[in-house]
Amino acid sequence: MGAPALASRTYDVDDIFAAQELYHSNGWTDGLPVVPPTSETVGACLDWAGMPPDQLVGIEPVRERPITAEKLAINAVMAGCLPMHFPVVVAAWTAMLEKDFLLHGASASTGGSAVLLVLNGPIRQEIGTSGGFNALGSSDRATSVIGRALRLTLINQLDVRPGEIDRSTFGHPGKFSYCIAEDEEGTEWNSLAEERGVPKEISAVTVMAAGAPRQIMNEWTTEPEEILETFAAEIRANMRGYSIWPGNYAVVIPPQLREHLQSAGWSKSDVAQCIFERARIHRREWANVGKGKVVRDRGDTEYPAMESPDQLMVIAAGGPAGGFGMVIPPWLGHKSHAVTLPIGACVDCGPIPLGEAPAAQA
Amino acid sequence: MIQVLDPTHEAKPAGVQRAARMPSLAGKNVAFVSNGKEGTVGFFKHMDALLRAELGVASTELLVKSNYSAPADAHIMEGLHAYDAVVTGLGD
Numbered sequence: 523m524g525a526p527a528l529a530s531r532t533y534d535v536d537d538i539f540a541a542q543e544l545y546h547s548n549g550w551t552d553g554l555p556v557v558p559p560t561s562e563t564v565g566a567c568l569d570w571a572g573m574p575p576d577q578l579v580g581i582e583p584v585r586e587r588p589i590t591a592e593k594l595a596i597n598a599v600m601a602g603c604l605p606m607h608f609p610v611v612v613a614a615w616t617a618m619l620e621k622d623f624l625l626h627g628a629s630a631s632t633g634g635s636a637v638l639l640v641l642n643g644p645i646r647q648e649i650g651t652s653g654g655f656n657a658l659g660s661s662d663r664a665t666s667v668i669g670r671a672l673r674l675t676l677i678n679q680l681d682v683r684p685g686e687i688d689r690s691t692f693g694h695p696g697k698f699s700y701c702i703a704e705d706e707e708g709t710e711w712n713s714l715a716e717e718r719g720v721p722k723e724i725s726a727v728t729v730m731a732a733g734a735p736r737q738i739m740n741e742w743t744t745e746p747e748e749i750l751e752t753f754a755a756e757i758r759a760n761m762r763g764y765s766i767w768p769g770n771y772a773v774v775i776p777p778q779l780r781e782h783l784q785s786a787g788w789s790k791s792d793v794a795q796c797i798f799e800r801a802r803i804h805r806r807e808w809a810n811v812g813k814g815k816v817v818r819d820r821g822d823t824e825y826p827a828m829e830s831p832d833q834l835m836v837i838a839a840g841g842p843a844g845g846f847g848m849v850i851p852p853w854l855g856h857k858s859h860a861v862t863l864p865i866g867a868c869v870d871c872g873p874i875p876l877g878e879a880p881a882a883q884a
Numbered sequence: 885m886i887q888v889l890d891p892t893h894e895a896k897p898a899g900v901q902r903a904a905r906m907p908s909l910a911g912k913n914v915a916f917v918s919n920g921k922e923g924t925v926g927f928f929k930h931m932d933a934l935l936r937a938e939l940g941v942a943s944t945e946l947l948v949k950s951n952y953s954a955p956a957d958a959h960i961m962e963g964l965h966a967y968d969a970v971v972t973g974l975g976d
Contacts, residue, residue, distance in 0.1 A: 531890040541888050550891050558888045584955055587893060596891045627953025678891040816922065857953055 528561055528575050528592055545600070550678055552670070552698060556600040567595040570605035571612055579612055580619030582680060584626035589615060589679055597675040602667035606649050609865050610664075610727060611671045614639050617729045617861040618672070624858040628731035629682045634690030635853030637672050638732035638772065639701040640837060641665065642715035643725030645865055651703030657839040658702060658735055658774065658848060669699030694734035702839050708777055709838040711790045717836070718862040728835065730770050730860040731853040736760065741845030744782040749847075750793060754800035756849040757827045761803050762811045768829045769855015773797065774848035776840025794831040801827035827855075835860060910940035912968035917960060919952035931971065 535541045541558035545551050557563070568575055568591055575592035582589065591612070598611045618625050618637060628635050641651060652662040660666050676682035684690065690697075706713050715726035736759075740752040753773050775783070775793070783793060806821030808814065828834050833855075840846065852858065906912070914935060918924040928946055935941040945967070947960050956972075964970055 528889065531894060532887050533890070535886050535888055537886065541886060544888070545891075548892075558886055559891065560886065560888060564889060587895070593891065593893065596889050600891060624951075624953060627951075631953055674891070679893050681893075854953060857951055 528564060530592060530596060532561075549683055550674075551600070552673055552677065554670075554698070556674070557602050559596045559599040563599045564592065564595045566605045567598055567603065567608040568592065571609050573612070579615050582619060582625060583621050585680065587680060589619065589675070593679055594671075594675055597678055598667075598671040601671035601674050602663075603671050604649075604667075607664055607668050607671070610639075610641065610645065610649070610668050611675075613727045613863050613865040614668070614672055614729055615675065617727055617863040620861045620863075622859040623729065623731065623861050624854075625731075626680075626687075628853050628858050629676055629680065630687050630689055631853065632689050632691045633733075633853050634693040634697075635731040635733055635858075636694060636696035636700045637669075637676075638696065638730045638850060639669055639672065640714050640728040640730075640772075640835070641668075641701065641703045641725075642706065642713040642720070642728070643865070644723065645725035646703040646706070653703045653705030653708070653839040655841040657705070657776075657841070662703070665701040665703055666699050669696075669701030672701075673697055673699065696732065696734060700732065702774070702837060705777075705838045705840070709780055710784050711780075711836070711838055714835055714837055715862055715864075717790055717832075720862060720864050725865040726862055727865060728860055728862040730772060730835070730850070731858040732772065733760075733764070733851040733853055735774070735848040735850050738847045738849065739845055740847070741778070744785075746783050746786050746788050746792075747796060749779055749782060750796045751800060753847055753849055754797050754827075757797070757801040757851070758803050758807075760849065760851045761801075761825065761827055762807050762813075764851065765854065766803070766805070766808075766825045767854065767856040768826055768833070769852035769858070770833050770835055770860040771801070771827055771852060771855070772835040772837055772848075772850040774837045774839050774850065776844055776846060777842050778845050779847055780838055790836040791831070793836050794828075794834040797834055798826065798828050798831040829856075906969060908940075909935065909969065911942045913966075914941050914944045915964060915967040915970045916944060916946045917956055917964075917970060917972035918946055918948045920948045920950070921952050928971075 545556050573591040577591040579589045598608050649664040651664045682688045716722050720726040736756050738752045738756045805817050805823045808817050916928045932944045949956050
């Protein structure tokens with residue numbers, strides 16, 4: 523495929539430093555340096571994914587703004603993506619544009635969520651991701667730049683800039699990049715995507731409007747119920763201090779704790795069932811954290827963190843040592859739902875392999 | 885020299901015009917579109933009192949969205965034609 527004809531406006535700059543100033547001064551960045559997107563680098567991304575520049579990735583349903591492959595590729599290049607990363611960015615944005623994800627609300631809310639992206643399947647190894655050390659930080663190049671590409675596209679395609687569409691009171695560091703590759707080789711468990719209906723041999727993305735991760739630690743037991751009670755307690759704390767509404771919580775479980783759970787024969791479903799039963803509070807508990815005025819006459823009403831066990835997303839990731847764990851709360855669980863989609867490159871039908879795996883939403 | 889690309893949507897502003905300013909709210913019927921959050925009840929109650937006492941508004945009606953993070957429901961949007969003015973755009 524030759525260089526595709528791009529429709530975007532072009533700017534001539536003297537050098538890479540002048541390019542930085544052009545992008546920063548126009549509010550087109552997240553504050554960090556960007557890779558200047560040229561016709562060649564953007565064309566290479568489109569070529570890799572087999573997408574013409576004007577292919578519609580989707581339409582943001584609230585503001586009805588179309589997202590084209592060309593604009594997505596420009597922002598992906600700026601984030602540092604290589605062409606082989608681009609199909610992941612396309613799949614993630616396709617998922618984010620599903621109505622149930624409620625992208626506009628999630629990106630505009632004072633609640634300040636970020637888009638958490640969980641990557642599954644063979645593509646993780648093909649593009650060099652790591653679900654080990656520092657899994658929720660800068661664990662590897664691929665997850666860092668893919669997560670960043672989602673944010674830069676939000677900024678430039680939907681004007682999700684602080685004080686414009688983005689009305690976050692605080693936001694959190696995941697807004698720079700929030701992407702995890704699951705450690706599928708390090709676990710006997712099904713992958714997250716498998717649990718959500720995608721066959722193991724197919725690569726997939728799961729996106730979730732997510733708050734900042736909350737770290738727990740329990741290195742003093744091997745009993746599954748005790749380990750998972752620590753996760754459930756953190757979820758209950760989030761329900762009291764932040765939001766009582768149920769939805770897609772995620773828990774990230776590292777090898778040291780997985781070993782105990784797997785040795786006891788616990789599957790991801792068993793983990794989810796246990797946490798589902800324990801992660802619930804009564805409304806009267808709000809009075810314990812200074813929110814007594816909104817308990818009203820519903821103090822005895824019980825609120826579960828998830829409407830059903832399968833709303834809990836259990837993710838295997840993290841470095842080999844440490845009895846830690848992460849709870850990732852939803853932004854607004856009963857309004858925005860996580861979306862899982864297979865990754866593909868289909869010019870006419872979009873990235874979903876038709877008839878193989880429908881979108882999985884909980 | 886490097887030629888770089890515009891990352892934005894490059895959309896032109898929609899060609900809409902503001903409605904003509906009403907000379908007075910006296911005797912008018914005003915709708916409040918609430919996002920449904922906790923603090924809006926007191927806010928709109930106070931606004932109702934102010935509009936009636938200071939501007940002579942005849943009536944107000946509170947319309948509450950079903951989802952505070954999504955656009956107003958279709959039935960709310962369709963019903964707004966029945967009012968002389970609408971107050972919306974409330975944050976938290």
